[in-house]
Amino acid sequence: MIELVIADDHAMFVDGLDSILKDEVNISVKGKCYDGPSVIDFVKNNKIDIILLDINLPELNGIEVCKRLIETNGDIKIIAISMFNEESMVTEMLNNGAKGYILKNTGKDELIKAIETVHSGQTYFSKDVTQTIMNSLMKRRKKSAKTNAFLPKVSRREKEILKLIIEEYTTPEIAEKLFISLKTVETHRSSLLAKLNARNSAGLVRIAIENKILD
Amino acid sequence: MIELVIADDHAMFVDGLDSILKDEVNISVKGKCYDGPSVIDFVKNNKIDIILLDINLPELNGIEVCKRLIETNGDIKIIAISMFNEESMVTEMLNNGAKGYILKNTGKDELIKAIETVHSGQTYFSKDVTQTIMNSLMKRRKKSAKTNAFLPKVSRREKEILKLIIEEYTTPEIAEKLFISLKTVETHRSSLLAKLNARNSAGLVRIAIENKILD
DNA sequence: TATAAATTCAGGGAAAACCCTGAATTTTTT
DNA sequence: AAAAAATTCAGGGTTTTCCCTGAATTTATA
Numbered sequence: 001m002i003e004l005v006i007a008d009d010h011a012m013f014v015d016g017l018d019s020i021l022k023d024e025v026n027i028s029v030k031g032k033c034y035d036g037p038s039v040i041d042f043v044k045n046n047k048i049d050i051i052l053l054d055i056n057l058p059e060l061n062g063i064e065v066c067k068r069l070i071e072t073n074g075d076i077k078i079i080a081i082s083m084f085n086e087e088s089m090v091t092e093m094l095n096n097g098a099k100g101y102i103l104k105n106t107g108k109d110e111l112i113k114a115i116e117t118v119h120s121g122q123t124y125f126s127k128d129v130t131q132t133i134m135n136s137l138m139k140r141r142k143k144s145a146k147t148n149a150f151l152p153k154v155s156r157r158e159k160e161i162l163k164l165i166i167e168e169y170t171t172p173e174i175a176e177k178l179f180i181s182l183k184t185v186e187t188h189r190s191s192l193l194a195k196l197n198a199r200n201s202a203g204l205v206r207i208a209i210e211n212k213i214l215d
Numbered sequence: 216m217i218e219l220v221i222a223d224d225h226a227m228f229v230d231g232l233d234s235i236l237k238d239e240v241n242i243s244v245k246g247k248c249y250d251g252p253s254v255i256d257f258v259k260n261n262k263i264d265i266i267l268l269d270i271n272l273p274e275l276n277g278i279e280v281c282k283r284l285i286e287t288n289g290d291i292k293i294i295a296i297s298m299f300n301e302e303s304m305v306t307e308m309l310n311n312g313a314k315g316y317i318l319k320n321t322g323k324d325e326l327i328k329a330i331e332t333v334h335s336g337q338t339y340f341s342k343d344v345t346q347t348i349m350n351s352l353m354k355r356r357k358k359s360a361k362t363n364a365f366l367p368k369v370s371r372r373e374k375e376i377l378k379l380i381i382e383e384y385t386t387p388e389i390a391e392k393l394f395i396s397l398k399t400v401e402t403h404r405s406s407l408l409a410k411l412n413a414r415n416s417a418g419l420v421r422i423a424i425e426n427k428i429l430d
Numbered sequence: 431t432a433t434a435a436a437t438t439c440a441g442g443g444a445a446a447a448c449c450c451t452g453a454a455t456t457t458t459t460t
Numbered sequence: 461a462a463a464a465a466a467t468t469c470a471g472g473g474t475t476t477t478c479c480c481t482g483a484a485t486t487t488a489t490a
Contacts, residue, residue, distance in 0.1 A: 044357035094349065097353075125349055132346075134345065137348070138310045138312075155436060157438095172475090187438075191485090199385075201415065201420075201447095201478095202420045205417045205420040205424075206382075333464095368465095372463080385446060386446065387445090394479070398468085399467070399473090402468075402469080404447075405448075
């Protein structure tokens with residue numbers, strides 16, 4: 001028997017889920033919560049396998065609830081429920097330990113499949129959700145492609161010096177470390193500024209990291 | 216008719232795919248390539264809708280091929296084929312414009328579904344692949360929590376100044392921009408160095424980016 | 431083998447960054 | 461209301477960075 005609790009501030013939605021799940025012989029709805037703190041309380045005092053957790057909860061939002069429950073009660077399984085199919089929310093929930101993410105327009109069959117899958121120790125994400133994640137992963141391409149723009153070649157030695165600059169070494173220190181003159185290091189620094197089109201060390205570091213020049 | 220080319224260095228695998236696709240009335244295998252440069256050549260001289268592109272290609276690997284083809288021939292659709300279900304490879308291909316990613320142990324039905332889906336303008340990722348991506352997104356939770364370690368609070372004003380430092384503004388410029396004294400900016404810089412445990416601006420920028428202090 | 435690119439070094443100077451001490455005022459938190 | 465944190469400013473000094481010109485040597489490339 002899978003024992004679960006439903007957490008959502010819309011009573012009607014909670015009841016809807018409840019009536020859907022009532023028909024399932026191996027699923028038992030042990031409780032209903034309408035705000036964040038209640039969920040934490042309820043889980044503390046009852047043996048619960050799975051929480052169907054809405055993201056938009058009053059007082060303490062679903063993301064926070066998820067984080068706290070995983071911290072204190074590591075073996076609890078959380079399925080996030082949300083109206084919004086947004087990459088930021090999905091990743092946020094995943095990062096806080098949710099085992100599944102389904103949308104509110106999910107049908108009965110998929111809901112039950114999600115519950116059973118997560119209960120068996122696996123993770124469950126609806127097709128729409130995974131598609132959203134994949135799409136957002138792809139969109140990042142255009143961003144990074146734009147920032148790349150035009151980058152001249154940075155020589156081996158320059159990279160070496162750039163690396164040390166990023167590691168907070170000063171020019172005298174770099175000179176000593178590489179057994180070359182202080183003036184040579186300064187030359188390399190100037191070349192780097194020119195090549196990467198930076199005004200100072202701060203820009204050098206930012207541009208180097210943004211464009212993954214080292215690696 | 217979907218016109219495609221198969222690119223993989225293992226002839227036997229290529230022939231296997233070919234014979235599978237031969238039975239499909241609406242799919243036509245227009246060519247077979249066994250290394251990176253050949254693919255680029257072939258696509259240049261033939262009207263191709265889709266490329267089934269292996270990641271491990273000789274001379275020029277699949278990731279590079281993908282990047283170049285998308286740059287020159289934006290409307291071509293690439294489905295990556297790989298033996299390995301690794302998050303790094305999947306994201307790498309996605310970032311370079313692949314529209315699908317399937318594993319080499321994928322069955323006939325799924326392969327054809329992938330081709331048709333991608334040809335229709337959508338993206339296709341097999342269940343295994345999406346699962347891998349979702350899992351790796353979840354694993355990052357622990358990582359980011361560790362790197363955070365202990366970071367003191369950076370105040371609102373300090374963040375403002377830190378942002379400008381990262382944008383390559385100098386102290387006099389920041390002072391003018393914020394209508395405050397040069398000495399005040401210097402104080403904030405010192406506080407930032409102390410709080411973030413950095414030795415200089417370069418470190419400031421690196422630490423700020425690494426720990427996502429702005430955002 | 432020419433040519434180009436990378437690496438090395440130097441002097442001298444201006445600007446910026448960094449360090450220290452010290453302090454007043456405002457805002458936030460307890 | 462009191463304490464703590466944030467923001468503001470200053471003097472004076474050292475170090476580092478940045479800029480310019482100029483140049484020799486080594487290495488890679490056409």
